[in-house]
Amino acid sequence: MAEPATVFWTPGDTPPLWDPFAALSIADVCQKLKVHLWPGQPITREIMLVIFFHESGYSNIKQGKGSGPAVGFGQMEIFNTDKIPFFEWLGYDSVTHNPKVSQLEKTKKYARLKSLPPLTHDMVLADNDFAIKMHCKYFEWLFKEGYAKSSPPGTKGIKNVKGMLNAQTGGGGNEHFVDEFFDGGQNLEKVIGSGDRKKIIDALNAVRWYFMDPAKVPAGVTTKTSKTGRTLVHNPISLTRFPKYWDFTLPASDVPGLAQK
Numbered sequence: 001m002a003e004p005a006t007v008f009w010t011p012g013d014t015p016p017l018w019d020p021f022a023a024l025s026i027a028d029v030c031q032k033l034k035v036h037l038w039p040g041q042p043i044t045r046e047i048m049l050v051i052f053f054h055e056s057g058y059s060n061i062k063q064g065k066g067s068g069p070a071v072g073f074g075q076m077e078i079f080n081t082d083k084i085p086f087f088e089w090l091g092y093d094s095v096t097h098n099p100k101v102s103q104l105e106k107t108k109k110y111a112r113l114k115s116l117p118p119l120t121h122d123m124v125l126a127d128n129d130f131a132i133k134m135h136c137k138y139f140e141w142l143f144k145e146g147y148a149k150s151s152p153p154g155t156k157g158i159k160n161v162k163g164m165l166n167a168q169t170g171g172g173g174n175e176h177f178v179d180e181f182f183d184g185g186q187n188l189e190k191v192i193g194s195g196d197r198k199k200i201i202d203a204l205n206a207v208r209w210y211f212m213d214p215a216k217v218p219a220g221v222t223t224k225t226s227k228t229g230r231t232l233v234h235n236p237i238s239l240t241r242f243p244k245y246w247d248f249t250l251p252a253s254d255v256p257g258l259a260q261k
Contacts, residue, residue, distance in 0.1 A: 013244040015057055015237045023059035027254045030261035036136035041143035042161040047185030050207045060131045062121055071124045072131040086141045087119055094119040142167050176226040180207050193259030205236035
């Protein structure tokens with residue numbers, strides 16, 4: 001597999017918002033998922049792969065080329081206040097640099113977190129292993145410690161996969177992606193051991209749907225409507241349009257043993 005630094009990348013070679021110098025191949029992602037994805041919960045490796053592909057194309061980036069709040073392969077909004085107990089469980093202080101927490105809360109309510117290393121976006125961006133670990137561990141935390149909206153008071157732990165995906169997507173309009181990620185993971189699982197590179201690429205591209213203002217949809221782009229009536233556009237990373245991306249992300253030599261990675 002080619003290292004990104006040894007490849008000459010032009011703007012036309014790279015899908016929008018994907019950074020080759022912050023990217024991993026699918027095989028490398030699978031190796032890290034094998035280490036960090038806890039097998040005792042229902043989120044599968046293939047669901048993680050489709051989430052990462054949908055969110056970042058397998059690159060450890062900050063949302064919107066640095067302007068947005070999300071970060072990492074799965075684009076986690078690490079400073080949402082509902083993530084504070086998760087990162088404390090993981091061993092990190094997500095309060096000190098959190099713009100959503102008042103100074104009074106930082107010094108009073110969350111004083112206990114001062115003993116933990118402070119979390120930053122740069123910390124995630126600098127460490128691909130940690131970036132994947134935090135996404136995996138978030139699902140483990142949801143399974144062990146999370147609270148589902150439909151659960152009786154005091155009931156701890158979200159035990160079903162769609163409930164966990166709903167928490168991960170944030171609900172609301174993004175609840176649409178619960179089924180996209182669940183179905184996409186199942187479809188990828190069916191073909192990942194097939195030895196057929198194109199089938200794997202097609203299964204991944206099947207989840208590349210994004211909300212867009214219908215007035216801004218370019219001519220010829222495939223669209224569909226969500227359950228809440230919003231317009232989604234299909235934005236695949238096609239093999240013909242981005243061959244260098246796929247030569248890095250899923251080289252033919254990696255395909256035969258991908259199911260066992």
